Amino acid sequence: MGRKLLLDKAHIEGIRYYDTYRANGGYAAAEKALKSMGPEAVVEEVKKSGLRGRGGAGFPTGLKWSFIAKPEGVPRYLVCNADESEPGTFKDRYLMEFIPHLLVEGLLISSFALGANRAYIYIRGEYAWIPDILEQAIAEAKNKGWLGKNILGTGYDLEIFVQRGAGAYICGEETALLESLEGKRGNPRIKPPFPAVKGLWGCPTVVNNVETIAAVVPIVNIGGDEYIKFGIGKSTGTKLISACGNINKPGVYEIEMNISVEEFIYSDEYCGGIKGGKRLKACIPGGSSVPVLPANLLLKTAKGETRMMTYESLNDGGFATGSMLGSGGFIVMDEDQCIVRNTLTFARFYHHESCGQCSPCREGTGWMKKVLHNIEYGKGKMSDIDLLWDIQRKIEGNTICPLGDAAAWPVAAAIRHFRDEFEWHVTHPDEALTRNFGLAHYADPLPAPAPAAV
Amino acid sequence: MAVVQFSEEKLNKVKEIIARYPEGKQKSALIPVLHLAQEEFGGWLSAETMDYVAGLLQITSIEVYEVATFYSMFNLKPVGKYLFEVCQTGPCMVSGSDQIIDYIKNKLGIGVGETTPDGMFTLKTVECLGACGYAPMMQLGKHFREHLTPAKVDEIIAECRAKAN
Numbered sequence: 001m002g003r004k005l006l007l008d009k010a011h012i013e014g015i016r017y018y019d020t021y022r023a024n025g026g027y028a029a030a031e032k033a034l035k036s037m038g039p040e041a042v043v044e045e046v047k048k049s050g051l052r053g054r055g056g057a058g059f060p061t062g063l064k065w066s067f068i069a070k071p072e073g074v075p076r077y078l079v080c081n082a083d084e085s086e087p088g089t090f091k092d093r094y095l096m097e098f099i100p101h102l103l104v105e106g107l108l109i110s111s112f113a114l115g116a117n118r119a120y121i122y123i124r125g126e127y128a129w130i131p132d133i134l135e136q137a138i139a140e141a142k143n144k145g146w147l148g149k150n151i152l153g154t155g156y157d158l159e160i161f162v163q164r165g166a167g168a169y170i171c172g173e174e175t176a177l178l179e180s181l182e183g184k185r186g187n188p189r190i191k192p193p194f195p196a197v198k199g200l201w202g203c204p205t206v207v208n209n210v211e212t213i214a215a216v217v218p219i220v221n222i223g224g225d226e227y228i229k230f231g232i233g234k235s236t237g238t239k240l241i242s243a244c245g246n247i248n249k250p251g252v253y254e255i256e257m258n259i260s261v262e263e264f265i266y267s268d269e270y271c272g273g274i275k276g277g278k279r280l281k282a283c284i285p286g287g288s289s290v291p292v293l294p295a296n297l298l299l300k301t302a303k304g305e306t307r308m309m310t311y312e313s314l315n316d317g318g319f320a321t322g323s324m325l326g327s328g329g330f331i332v333m334d335e336d337q338c339i340v341r342n343t344l345t346f347a348r349f350y351h352h353e354s355c356g357q358c359s360p361c362r363e364g365t366g367w368m369k370k371v372l373h374n375i376e377y378g379k380g381k382m383s384d385i386d387l388l389w390d391i392q393r394k395i396e397g398n399t400i401c402p403l404g405d406a407a408a409w410p411v412a413a414a415i416r417h418f419r420d421e422f423e424w425h426v427t428h429p430d431e432a433l434t435r436n437f438g439l440a441h442y443a444d445p446l447p448a449p450a451p452a453a454v
Numbered sequence: 455m456a457v458v459q460f461s462e463e464k465l466n467k468v469k470e471i472i473a474r475y476p477e478g479k480q481k482s483a484l485i486p487v488l489h490l491a492q493e494e495f496g497g498w499l500s501a502e503t504m505d506y507v508a509g510l511l512q513i514t515s516i517e518v519y520e521v522a523t524f525y526s527m528f529n530l531k532p533v534g535k536y537l538f539e540v541c542q543t544g545p546c547m548v549s550g551s552d553q554i555i556d557y558i559k560n561k562l563g564i565g566v567g568e569t570t571p572d573g574m575f576t577l578k579t580v581e582c583l584g585a586c587g588y589a590p591m592m593q594l595g596k597h598f599r600e601h602l603t604p605a606k607v608d609e610i611i612a613e614c615r616a617k618a619n
Contacts, residue, residue: 075476087543087582120474125489125527126583128596161474166485166525169581183484183517185524201479242587244545250587288544288582329586337548345544349581352526 001269002256003230005218005238006211010098016133018140021101027146029220033109034154037220042113046216048224050236055081055172055209056287056327058311061216067196068114069204077205078116079181080107080213082123082130083165083172086287087349088329091240092210094252096123096130100137106213107160108146109220114206117157121210122177125166134162169353173401174207176355187355188401211240231257235310239328241270245283246334248272261285261307261314262299265332278334281439282418285314286326288346289406291413292339293323294442304448319413335439339421340432343414344372350407361404364395368411375422378429385422389415418442458495458506468510480511484521487511488528497537498529526580534569534576536614539593540602542579545586554590555579557604561611574618575611 014020021027033042047062068076080103084092096103103121111119123130138160141147149157163181165171171180175189178200199205215237219227228236235257244250247265249272255264264270265280274280280295299307302321307313314325333342351365371388374380392408399405415422421437460468468487475482487507488499495503504518511518522528529537538558542551555577559565562575569576585591588600599610 084584085582088545088586090584090586090588093584124584125485125525126593126598163474163482164486164489166489167527167580168525180485181482182479183481183511183513183521185520201476244586244589245548250589252587284544331545331548331586333548342544342548345542345547349543352581355524 002254002259003238004254005222005227005230006095006102006214006240007099007252007254010095015099016097016101016137018101018137018144021099022144025221026101027105027141029217030105030108030146031152033220034112034152034156039113039115042109042216042220045219045224046113049215049219049227050224050234051212051215051219051227052234052236052311053209054211054215054239054328056086056289058325061208061212064196064208065110065114065206067194068206069197070115071204075118075203076114076116077200077203078107078111078114078119079174079177079200079205079207080119080121080210081172081174081177081207082121082127082210083169083177084127084210084327085124085169085172085353086289086327086329087346088244088284088287088331089242089327090244091242091252091328093127093130094242095210095214095240096127097133100133101141102214102217103134103210104137104141104146104160106216108141108151108158109216110206110208110213111158111160112156113216116206117159119158119160120181120200121160121162122171122181123162123164124171125164128164131162131164138162168355169349170355170401170403173403176401177207178205185355187357188403190400232308232310233312235312235325239309239325241309241328241330243271243330243332245330245332246275246278246337247332248275255309257308257310259309260299261309264309264330271330271332274332274334276334278336279439279443280332281335281337281442282333282339284323284329284331284333284410286324287329288331288349289402289409290324290326291319291322291409292342292417293413294417296443296446297321297417298323300446302446304446319409320416323413336436338376338436339414339418340372340376340425343410344369344376346410347372347407350403354403354407355401358399358404360395360398361407364391364404365407367391368407372411375425376432378425378432380422380426380429382423382426384426385415385419458500458502460490460494460510464490464494472511481513481517483511484513484518485525488518488522492528497533497535498531532569533578535574535618536594537576537578538610539578539580539583541581541583541585541589541591541593543582545582546589546591549589551590554592554602554604554607557607561607574614 052058171186176186301316347369396408591600
């Protein structure tokens with residue numbers, strides 16, 4: 001069994017409530033941080049731990065914290081990104097629903113480290129029942145003296161508030177989230193200035209994902225030096241993976257970042273294999289924005305090495321033959337799935353979610369959706385495949401925020417690895433409507449890498 | 455035309471929301487207050503409702519319109535008593551959401567975006583709601599209905615009808 005740091009106690013009956021959480025070691029890290037460590041020492045431990053942002057970008061958290069500006073007399077804010085909208089991702093929901101005090105404790109320690117006296121949890125509007133759970137946890141913590149004025153007699157004050165969004169993927173982008181929190185449309189801001197300098201209401205702000213903030217609790221508990229003993233290399237600690245699609249056991253798993261992709265998919269401890277005994281065709285390992293990989297490139301890298309569930313290994317080969325760990329939204333597709341149709345749903349998604357500020361994204365996402373629709377429904381031309389490639393190239397890197405890239409990458413990867421399937425849709429328009437291309441050669445062993453040229 | 459006016463209790467809730475932000479930043483309350491207004495005034499936001507919210511928060515009407523039109527959870531026209539919001543994005547699609555959407559269409563005799571003649575049900579397709587492991591799924595009011603099958607859809611429809619009577 002892999003070791004756990006976040007969900008090790010999530011199964012305990014009543015852990016949602018303060019008394020049970022406290023009785024099981026909860027708030028010990030907060031006590032340690034506030035009473036015996038001090039803000040700088042907490043930041044130091046987080047830096048030492050190598051913790052990387054768990055929302056998708058994987059940016060070192062300690063470094064992000066160290067950027068926060070500290071002008072005299074200006075409030076600082078911590079904003080928790082609970083917008084969780086990346087298709088395939090539902091891990092933060094699980095954490096907030098089942099062990100909300102872990103997030104509250106993490107917010108307390110992190111706010112203390114940053115010198116913020118107010119923290120906001122911005123949660124996607126559709127998770128409409130979760131604010132009640134969080135607000136109850138916050139009220140319990142406040143009642144027991146962990147929030148409010150002069151916490152533990154240290155002179156430190158903190159209030160935590162929950163804010164619901166209203167249905168907008170883009171609000172998971174940190175500057176769009178801040179705009180939304182200010183009561184505006186979720187249009188991303190041009191950076192710089194970064195939120196660490198000018199964030200919420202123009203004040204220095206750190207925006208961190210739910211899982212990132214929760215991970216601060218075990219880091220303070222066991223120390224950064226112990227934390228890095230979990231995982232491999234720069235992929236330290238544990239990661240929540242939300243697994244879905246055609247597998248036997250969809251759900252949220254906390255993994256130590258030292259297992260192989262194959263073990264994650266096939267072992268009974270995790271996904272339990274492909275549903276109905278079917279064969280694996282493809283997988284999107286880190287949420288819909290990251291490149292889809294065919295089975296043969298998913299389980300082994302192009303160099304023939306075992307692909308691991310780490311930031312580095314999933315990215316091995318770059319976008320040519322690799323993908324990304326991203327948000328941990330792990331979408332598995334069996335031999336009956338159609339890559340063109342799946343890509344079409346994502347193109348439709350990004351078109352729906354584009355905020356419309358930048359023309360390459362606003363126009364390009366809709367255009368890709370139309371072209372993909374034609375191909376999927378047997379009305380495509382061979383030149384449409386190249387057209388799609390061309391459109392995505394013109395979106396990538398040409399927008400204010402990463403939504404443009406996120407919309408371009410899935411289309412690019414689908415064409416890169418599954419071009420045969422796109423072409424089959426064009427050459428077999430009638431069949432495209434009645435059956436799928438199937439597994440084809442996508443699980444065949446890869447040819448051994450060519451020896452390096454002398 | 456019914457007068458758009460929150461009850462005393464809801465007005466207190468609005469005050470409580472505004473108190474979450476620093477002085478003068480009451481515009482931040484806009485999205486939470488629009489949620490409250492939508493719940494209170496028939497499941498959608500009319501121009502009158504939006505103007506009322508603008509007045510409450512001391513902002514201009516256009517500031518409310520531009521937000522209400524941006525976020526997909528705000529309904530800008532009337533919807534049925536029960537709104538079925540069925541996810542159709544990739545992970546739900548590979549788990550059979552297309553068939554569920556077709557089943558609901560046939561069962562209720564309406565298309566996507568339409569409301570049954572009795573004003574009871576509206577069918578809407580939505581993009582990823584963060585329940586991919588429990589697909590196919592839909593949002594119904596405050597909660598998610600997951601692992602949908604035709605039989606489960608029948609149960610949900612019957613449950614809504616029973617509640618309405």
